[in-house]
Amino acid sequence: MSELVELTPALLRSMPLPSPESGDKESRGRVMVVGGSREVPGAVLLAGTAALRAGAGKLQLAVGAAVAPQLAVAVPESRAIALPETAGGAIDPAAAETLAARADTCAALVIGPGMVEAGAAAALTGTLLERVSSPGLVIDAAAMSGLREQRRALQRHGGRAIITPHAGEMANLLGTEKAAVEGDPLGTARRAAEELGVVVIMKGATTRIVTPDGEGWIFRGGSIGLATSGSGDVLAGVIGGLLARGAAPAQAALWGVYLHGEAGHRLGEAQGGPLGFLARELPPLIPRLMAGLSPGTQ
Numbered sequence: 001m002s003e004l005v006e007l008t009p010a011l012l013r014s015m016p017l018p019s020p021e022s023g024d025k026e027s028r029g030r031v032m033v034v035g036g037s038r039e040v041p042g043a044v045l046l047a048g049t050a051a052l053r054a055g056a057g058k059l060q061l062a063v064g065a066a067v068a069p070q071l072a073v074a075v076p077e078s079r080a081i082a083l084p085e086t087a088g089g090a091i092d093p094a095a096a097e098t099l100a101a102r103a104d105t106c107a108a109l110v111i112g113p114g115m116v117e118a119g120a121a122a123a124l125t126g127t128l129l130e131r132v133s134s135p136g137l138v139i140d141a142a143a144m145s146g147l148r149e150q151r152r153a154l155q156r157h158g159g160r161a162i163i164t165p166h167a168g169e170m171a172n173l174l175g176t177e178k179a180a181v182e183g184d185p186l187g188t189a190r191r192a193a194e195e196l197g198v199v200v201i202m203k204g205a206t207t208r209i210v211t212p213d214g215e216g217w218i219f220r221g222g223s224i225g226l227a228t229s230g231s232g233d234v235l236a237g238v239i240g241g242l243l244a245r246g247a248a249p250a251q252a253a254l255w256g257v258y259l260h261g262e263a264g265h266r267l268g269e270a271q272g273g274p275l276g277f278l279a280r281e282l283p284p285l286i287p288r289l290m291a292g293l294s295p296g297t298q
Contacts, residue, residue, distance in 0.1 A: 003216075004186070004208065004216045004217060004218040005216070005217045005218070006217070006218060006220075007209070007217045007218060007219040007221075007254055007257065007258055009258075009293055011217075011254070012254065012255060012258060012293050013293055013294070013295050015251050015254070015255075016294065016295050017055075017242060017245060017247055017251070017255060017290070018245050018246035018247060019245075019294075027057065028055055028056060028057030028058075028244065028245050029056055029057055029058070029106075029107035029108065029243075029244030029245050029246065030056070030057065030058040030059070030060065030105065030106045030107055030108075030244060031048075031051045031056040031058070031059055031060070031106060031107065031108040031109070031110065031240045031241055031243070031244040032059075032060040032061075032062055032099075032102065032103055032106045032108070032109050032110070032135075033047045033048045033051065033059070033060070033061050033062065033110045033113060033237065033240065034062040034063075034091070034099060034103075034109065034110065034111045034112075034124075034128075035047070035062075035063070035091075035110070035111065035112050035113040035114045035115050035140075035141070035143070036061075036063040036064060036067060036071075036091075036113065036114035036115070037064065037067075037088075037089045037090045037091075037114055037115060037116045037117070038064065038066055038067060038085075038088075038089030039089060039116055040114035040115075040116055041063065041067040041070065041071060041114060042114070042230065043113035043114025043141075043230060043233040044061050044063055044071060044113055044114050044233075045061075045071060045074055045075055046113065046230045046233040046234050046237065046279055046280060046283075047110055047113040047140075047233045047234065047236050047237030047240065048061050048075055048078055048237060049075060049237065049280075049283050050233070050234045050235075050236075050237030050238045050240075050241065050282070050283045050286065051108075051110070051237040051238065051240045051241035051244065052077055052241065052283075053238070053241065053283040053284065053286040053287060054237070054238045054239075054240075054241030054242050054245070054256075054259070054286055054290070055241055055242070055244075055245050055287075055290070056107075056108070056240070056241040056244040056245060057244070057245075058079075059075070059077060059078040059079070060078060060079045060080075060081055060102070060106065061075065061078045061079070061080050061081065062081040062083060062091070062095075062099055062102070063080065063081070063082070063083065063091070064082070064083055064084075064085040064089060064090065064091055065082040065083060065084065065085060066085060066089060068080040068081065068082035068083075069082075081099075081102065083095040083098070083099070086117060086120050088116075088117055088120075090115060090116060090117040090120040090121070091115070091120065091121075091124055092120070092124075093120055093123035093124040093127065095124065096123075096124050096127035096128050096131065097127070097131065099124075099128060100127070100128055100131035100132050103128065103132045103134075103135055104132055104133055104134045104135070106134075106135045106244070107134075107135055107136065107243065107244040107245075107246070108135050108136045108137075108138070108240045108241070108243035108244040109128070109132065109135040109136070109137050109138070109240070110137075110138040110140065110236050110237060110239075110240035111124075111125055111128065111137070111138070111139050111140065111143040112125070112138075112139055112140035112141040112142055112143030112144065112236065113140055113141060113232075113233040113236055113237070114141070114233070115141055115142040115143055116142060117142070118142045118145040118146075121141075121142035121143050121145060121146075122142075122143070122145045122146025122149075122150075123146070124143075125139065125143040125144075125146060125147075125150070126146055126149070126150045126153060129150055129153035129154055129156075129157070130153045130156075135243075136160050136161075136162075136240075136243035136244075136249060136252070137157060137160060137161040137162065138161075138162050138163075138164065138236050138239050138240045138243065139161060139162070139163045139164070139198075140163075140164045140232060140233070140236040141169070141232065141233075141236075144163055144164075144165055144169055144172075144173055145172060145173075147163070147173055147196060148173060148174070148175065148195075148196075151195060151196050151197070154196050154197055154198060155196070155197040157197070158197070159197055159198065159199065159211065159212050159213075159249060160249050161196075161197075161198045161199070161249070162198060162199040162200075162201065162239060162243075162249055162252065162253050163192070163196070163198050163199070163200055163201070164201045164203060164232060164235060164236055164239075165192075165200070165201075165202065165203065166203045166204065166232070167181045167182050167185070167204065168181075170185075170188055170189070170192065170202065173192060174188060174191065174192060176188070185202050185204060185206075185208055186202070186208050186210070186216070188202070189202035189208050189210045189216075190210050190214070190216070193210045193211060193212050194212055194214075196212075197212045198212065199211050199212070199249045199250055199253050201235075201239075201253055201256075201257060203232070203235075204222065205222045205224070206218060206219070206220050206222060207219040207222060207257050207261070209250070209253050209254060209257060211249075211250050215250065217254060219257050219258060219261060221258070221261045221262060221265060222261050222264070223261065223264040223265050223268050223274050224274050224275065225264050225267065225268050225274040225275050225276070225277055226260070226261065226264040228277075228278070228279055229279060230278070230279030230280065231260075231264075231279045231282070233279065234260060234279050234282045234283060235256060235257070235260045237283075238255075238256045238259055238260055238283075238286060239252050239253060239255075239256035242255055242256055255290075255293075258293075259286050259289050259290065260282065262285075262289055263282045263283075263285040263286060263289060264277070264282065266285055266289075267281055267282065267285070
């Protein structure tokens with residue numbers, strides 16, 4: 001196994017993001033965010049807004065029918081796709097066939113923000129993994145709950161999927177104890193990356209990013225303020241937006257982790273302390289941070 005590489009601004013400048021000099025919004029890619037519920041519709045809003053702030057050209061929000069009109073108004077830059085719901089207000093897994101056809105017209109698919117019914121989320125995700133062919137994938141939150149049983153479907157995507165677990169989600173994913181994950185976050189991240197064939201972002205105060213072939217990076221710039229409701233949805237959306245622009249999966253993961261972490265650091269500095277900023281305040285900082293990391297800047 002290779003040693004972990006420090007995730008720094010200099011590293012990111014050595015792997016610049018795709019940046020079309022001309023063209024319309026189609027040239028920057030379309031991203032679809034699938035998720036939400038009646039109880040947590042805002043997670044999709046956060047992820048979708050973050051994807052646009054990261055430079056995606058077009059946005060679709062695929063959500064339950066009960067919340068689609070409200071999200072269409074809240075994010076007028078998006079297209080809201082109203083889907084059938086379970087009795088509890090989650091997206092009905094039967095919607096997967098319809099979604100798969102739409103998703104294959106997108107450059108990136110973010111699945112999971114705001115999903116609260118693990119069974120429904122796992123069933124929907126499993127079918128999408130089997131049916132979808134073209135987009136890069138970000139799998140987050142409850143959408144990760146069934147991935148051990150869906151490894152063959154995941155592996156057909158050839159390392160183009162990214163998962164974003166914290167310690168508790170990783171423990172559930174691997175069928176182990178949370179304490180075991182916290183005791184060896186790198187080892188468990190590498191195990192998941194190899195077994196599932198995905199890029200793993202093992203979230204925490206120190207974040208590890210590993211690929212299925214053993215490459216690894218470490219980011220030590222996390223802020224305690226990022227441990228707040230909605231923060232993970234923003235991270236998933238930023239990564240999805242970068243994938244839509246044409247970034248490779250590992251590249252999108254590295255840039256996403258750094259931009260998210262640095263946005264939290266900047267917000268903490270601006271308010272005089274690391275706690276108390278809101279996840280919705282993170283996306284507006286992303287464009288300036290990306291511009292500051294362009295080649296030639298210091």
